[in-house]
Every structure is written in C-alpha cells, then in structure tokens.
Amino acid sequence: MTFGDQPAYLRVAGDLRKKITDGLLPPHTRLPSQARIREEYGVSDTVALEARKVLMAEGLVEGRSGSGTYVRERPVPRRVARSGFRPAGGATPFRQEQADGEARGTWESRSEQAEASRAVAERLGIKPGDRVMCTRYVFREGGEAMMLSTSWEPLDLTGRTPVMLPEEGPLGGMGVVERMAAIDVVVDNVTEEVGARPGLAEELLALGGVPGHVVLAIQRTFYASGRAVETADVVVPADRYRVAYHLPVK
Incomplete structure (x- = not known):
C-alpha cells in the first residue's frame, strides 16, 4: 500500500473507515x-x-x-426542526412536531430563580448577578433523550407576571413569542448560532452518549425592539440528529 504524504496511521484509519461505511465491516463485526x-x-x-x-x-x-474492538451500530440521523414560521396555536416547534400521531415525544422541565452568570448577563444585556428565571429541559423521542435546553429570562421583565414560569400558568408551554405578547412585549427578531464541540460529561450522561462524542450546540436569543428577552443553550447529539432550518423569505 502506498501512503503518500499523509501519516501512515491516517491512511490505515481511512481505509478501515471506508470498509466500515461501505459495509465490508458491518456493525458488531470485530475490527481486525x-x-x-x-x-x-x-x-x-x-x-x-x-x-x-x-x-x-x-x-x-x-x-x-x-x-x-467492534464496529458500532451507526444510527440513522433524525431531524430536529428549527423553524422561522410560527406554528398554529403558538406551540413551540417541538410540541408542534409531536402533534403528529406517529410522534412519541415527551419532555420534562424544571424552573428556578438564579443569578445571571457573566456570559448569560452579556447575552441578555443585564448585569452579572441580576435575577433570571432559569429553565432546564430534557426532550425525549420514543423514551430516548434527544435534546437538552437551558433558557434564561430576565425577571425584571417577567417577574410577577402570568408568564414568569415558562411551563406553568395560563400560557405554560407556549412559545416565547406568544408568552411575551401576553405582557405586551413584541418579539421581532431571533438569532441562532450553531457550533459543534465535545459534549460535557453531564450532557453525554443525560443524552446516552460516551466520552468524546460531539454535540451540536445552538445558542438562541429572542429580541424585542433590540432588547434580549430570552436566551437559551440547546444541545443535540451530532451522531443521531441533524438540525433542519425552515426560514421564511419576505
């Protein structure tokens, strides 16, 4: 075998990788x-x-x-929707997807008041230590954890209002746009930054991954007239899911 300019170990790994992806070394086969x-x-x-x-x-x-050492079963990546269109009824995109009779999605959440870290404060345009409502979510599909999300909302905006707790009250479970509209805050813009990184130990434990697995990290912020009203970190296992965007063209 000719190895050329590439390090020999990468050439060997590349050939074995091709055998795996081509099915010559199928899942559960012992590696040479x-x-x-x-x-x-x-x-x-x-x-x-x-x-x-x-x-x-x-x-x-x-x-x-x-x-x-054995070839791993490679899951077929499934789709996680991120949509610029507001679903009917104001439900979040995940809840809208789960309205499909074939979907088996569930979620759990926990909200608690906290002090904004420096990073969160910068994203929300508030001071470090200011009070925020922090909500942590685990989204599941068929019982399997498929997405984590942590959101922060400034309590100087939502505190002592019916939407202070994102998952409780008359608008519990509705999207940020609808919840903010209920307190006369008009959300007119949202940004999302998508990156990839090794998953943190606690993230991989929750998502059923192993050390070293890569996750897609989405940093989302909703704005109303330039003011950040909610920011969130969304984490998705990169080997099992693909993030699909559906954006309106004006």
Whole structure:
C-alpha cells in the first residue's frame, strides 16, 4: 500500500473507515486485531494502534472489555426542526412536531430563580448577578433523550407576571413569542448560532452518549425592539440528529 504524504496511521484509519461505511465491516463485526492490521498494511505496532484510536475517537468502533474492538451500530440521523414560521396555536416547534400521531415525544422541565452568570448577563444585556428565571429541559423521542435546553429570562421583565414560569400558568408551554405578547412585549427578531464541540460529561450522561462524542450546540436569543428577552443553550447529539432550518423569505 502506498501512503503518500499523509501519516501512515491516517491512511490505515481511512481505509478501515471506508470498509466500515461501505459495509465490508458491518456493525458488531470485530475490527481486525492490531497484529492483523500490522501485517495487512505493512506498518508498525504504533501505527496500527494509532489507527484504531482514530476510529474509536470518531465513534466508529468501540472496545469491549476482554473481547476486542467492534464496529458500532451507526444510527440513522433524525431531524430536529428549527423553524422561522410560527406554528398554529403558538406551540413551540417541538410540541408542534409531536402533534403528529406517529410522534412519541415527551419532555420534562424544571424552573428556578438564579443569578445571571457573566456570559448569560452579556447575552441578555443585564448585569452579572441580576435575577433570571432559569429553565432546564430534557426532550425525549420514543423514551430516548434527544435534546437538552437551558433558557434564561430576565425577571425584571417577567417577574410577577402570568408568564414568569415558562411551563406553568395560563400560557405554560407556549412559545416565547406568544408568552411575551401576553405582557405586551413584541418579539421581532431571533438569532441562532450553531457550533459543534465535545459534549460535557453531564450532557453525554443525560443524552446516552460516551466520552468524546460531539454535540451540536445552538445558542438562541429572542429580541424585542433590540432588547434580549430570552436566551437559551440547546444541545443535540451530532451522531443521531441533524438540525433542519425552515426560514421564511419576505
């Protein structure tokens, strides 16, 4: 085998990756041993070991104690909708999707008052330490955790109003736009920044991932006449879901 300018371990990893994606090494198949890789590709033990480490870091294979390294089952990515269109009735996009009779989505939430961190305060345009309502969500599909969300709303805006608790009261569970409209705040803009990063240990524990798995991190902020009225961090496992945007054209 010719390795060219690329490091040998990457070439070996690339060839094994192709065999996995092409189905020549199907899920639950044992990966060739380090000795077999060394012999087949004419490389050193170090190169063979590094190639296996690459595949493990990419989530293509997993080690089983006392048994070896096996090809992982690759889930078919499912869709998480992010829409610029407001669903009928004012429900959040996730709730609208779950109105489909075939959907099996559930969610749980917990709200509590907190002090804004420096980062959250900067996003909301308030001072660090100002009081906010922090709400944490776990969204599930078919019983499987598929999305985490933490939102913050300034209590100098929503405090002592019917919408202070996002999931309780007459507008509990409605979207930010509808809830703010109820207190005469007109949301006219929303921004979302999407990035990817290794999941935090507590995120991966909640989402059923393993250390090193990558997550999509969405930072969302709603505005009313330039004032931030809600900001949130949304976390989605990148190996199981794709974020789909549906935006209106004016």
